[in-house]
Amino acid sequence: xxxxxxxxxxxxxxPVLLICTYGSDGRPNAMTAAWGGxxxxxxxxxxxxxxxxxxxxxxxxERGEFMVCIPSETLVSETDFFGIASGRHLDKFAETGLxxxxxxxxxxxxxxxxxxxxxxxxxxxxxxxxxxxIIGEILSIQxxxxxxxxxxxxxxxxxRPLLYDAHTKMYYSVGENAGKAFSSGLKFRQNVYEP
Amino acid sequence: xxxxxxxxxxxxxxPVLLICTYGSDGRPNAMTAAWGGxxxxxxxxxxxxxxxxxxxxxxxxERGEFMVCIPSETLVSETDFFGIASGRHLDKFAETGLxxxxxxxxxxxxxxxxxxxxxxxxxxxxxxxxxxxIIGEILSIQxxxxxxxxxxxxxxxxxRPLLYDAHTKMYYSVGENAGKAFSSGLKFRQNVYEP
Numbered sequence: 142x143x144x145x146x147x148x149x150x151x152x153x154x155x156p157v158l159l160i161c162t163y164g165s166d167g168r169p170n171a172m173t174a175a176w177g178g179x180x181x182x183x184x185x186x187x188x189x190x191x192x193x194x195x196x197x198x199x200x201x202x203e204r205g206e207f208m209v210c211i212p213s214e215t216l217v218s219e220t221d222f223f224g225i226a227s228g229r230h231l232d233k234f235a236e237t238g239l240x241x242x243x244x245x246x247x248x249x250x251x252x253x254x255x256x257x258x259x260x261x262x263x264x265x266x267x268x269x270x271x272x273x274x275i276i277g278e279i280l281s282i283q284x285x286x287x288x289x290x291x292x293x294x295x296x297x298x299x300x301r302p303l304l305y306d307a308h309t310k311m312y313y314s315v316g317e318n319a320g321k322a323f324s325s326g327l328k329f330r331q332n333v334y335e336p
Numbered sequence: 337x338x339x340x341x342x343x344x345x346x347x348x349x350x351p352v353l354l355i356c357t358y359g360s361d362g363r364p365n366a367m368t369a370a371w372g373g374x375x376x377x378x379x380x381x382x383x384x385x386x387x388x389x390x391x392x393x394x395x396x397x398e399r400g401e402f403m404v405c406i407p408s409e410t411l412v413s414e415t416d417f418f419g420i421a422s423g424r425h426l427d428k429f430a431e432t433g434l435x436x437x438x439x440x441x442x443x444x445x446x447x448x449x450x451x452x453x454x455x456x457x458x459x460x461x462x463x464x465x466x467x468x469x470i471i472g473e474i475l476s477i478q479x480x481x482x483x484x485x486x487x488x489x490x491x492x493x494x495x496r497p498l499l500y501d502a503h504t505k506m507y508y509s510v511g512e513n514a515g516k517a518f519s520s521g522l523k524f525r526q527n528v529y530e531p
Contacts, residue, residue, distance in 0.1 A: 143446065143448075143453065143478035143479055143480055144478065144479060144480075144481060144484075145440070145441065145476050145477070145478055146476065146477040146478070146479060146484075146488065146489060146490075147476065147477070148379070148380045148473075148474045148475055148476050148477065149380055149474070149477060149489075150374045150376065150377045150380040150381070150382075150474065151374075151380075151454075151474075151477060151489075151490070152351060152353075152372075152373060152374050152382055152404070152406070152454065153351070153406055153452070153490075153492045153495050153497040153510075154349055154351055154492065154497055154499055154510060155351075155373060155374055156347060156348070156349055156350075156373070158347075175374070176373060176374045176375055176376070176377075177347075177373050177375075178347060178350060178351070178371065178372050178373025178383070179345045179346075179347050179350055179370070179371045179385065179502070180371055180372075180383060180384075180385035180464060180467060180469050181345065181371070181385050181464040181465045181466055181467040181469075182345045182371075182385075182465075182466045182467060183465050183466040184343070184464075184465050185343045185344055185345040185346075186345070186385075186464055186465065187345075187347055188373070188375060188383050188385075188469065189375075190374065190375035190376050190377075190381075190383075209347070211347070211348055214514050217514050217515045217520055218515070218520040218521055218523055218524070219521070219524070220521070221515070221517055221518065221519065221520045221521030221522075222521030222522070222524045222525070223521070224517065224518070224521065225518055225521050225522065226521075226525065231525070236524045236525050237524050245340070246340065251338065253338075257348070258338065259346075259347065265462060265464075267460060267462055267471070269375060269376040269379075269381055269460075269471060270376045270377075270378050270379050270381065271376055271377045271378040272375060272376040272377060274375050274376075274383065274469075274471070276462070276464060276469070278343075279343045279344070279345065279346075280343055281340050281341065281342065281343050282340070282341040282342070282343065282344060282346060283338035283339065283340055283341070284338055284339060284341060285338055285339075286339060289339075289341075290504075293341065294341065294344075294346075294503050295341075295346070295348075295503075296501075296503070296504065297348045297349065297499075297501040297503075297504070297506075297508065300348050302348040302349055303514055304349055304492075304499065304510060305517070306491075306492040307374070308489050308490075308491070308492075309485075309491065309492070310516060310517040310518060311492075311513055311514075311515070311516055311517065312513070312514040312515050312516075312517060313492065313510050313511060313512065313513055313514055314510075314511035314512045314514045315348075315349060315499060315508050315510075315511050316508060316509035316510050316511030316512075317508065317509045317511075318506055318507070318508055319409050319412050319498055319506075319507040319508055319509045320412045320413070320416070320506070320507050321505060321506055321507075322416055322419065322500065322505040322506065322507060323416065323419070323420055323505060324416065325412055325413040325416045326413055326414070326415070326416030326417030326418070326419065326420050326421075327416075327417070327420065328413055328417075329413070329414070329417045329431045329432050330417070330421065330426070330431050
């Protein structure tokens, strides 16, 4: 029997993302976001919840494209700063020393120091409440060679992304490997139907 | 300069969730999902990407309510089984020994052994491609006393949720605390504007 607690936007874990865009003046900007996740496999898409008051909202609306960078745990202070300050009032890249780089794929910058980035084109939106949902189709992934495994794909072990606890407002690292999917569950029954 | 990789639904980290519903025959069911995240603060909402071919899709469509349970790392094999088998063909609760409990709040069950669950009412949907997005308003949180901190809220340290790497199909645990948000970034500049 569980106790009942008031509703809150609390899902464990939430990701820590840097949404990178160009402003109407061409200046690169980024904001930290935890309201998001993959929402479709084919075409590969992610969804983000963004407040319309955000500078990033204006930028995505104008340009239609954005980069979702995944910062590694070594960038926790820089990442935090991108969630505190607004690009309307200062240049967050200049303040933190991070480097915006023009993407070859879309009209948005990525952050050189982030090991991995998803190039996205906004394809739909839905107003919800305080936040509006943006669906981004992932057009390509960009990653540093150093975080890619033998198969050429970025590995979570090497990317070392952050997680976010929205209640205590704490960042966490990724921990130990806890087992293989579509595998450890077979101990309960081998002859299962495909889902 | 980053190398460019083909698009894929790959965001680090993705959550590991158990979506619990009742079937048209009243039987409890659950499926494992990693395509989801918080999408709005007020009202608190989450989004899930679900294939329309899923038994869970039928159940949510019929009942309009669902429970998002967060399994702890100790339940990794049970959680994996819920993602392999379909509730159309067998009773996943009976196979794994997990216990469905009727919620007092919504018309959906939660899993007694999961430390935390979010009671959700479906409020909107959007077709994307292989998956359809469902927006669920979080009506309440249910949690075990043992995973709640002094403030009465479930803590990520005690819930010990799983993360998912969709590329290697590996589960991971939560690691170390990596710092406080809205805090460590202030070292770059104190007098920032509110975002």
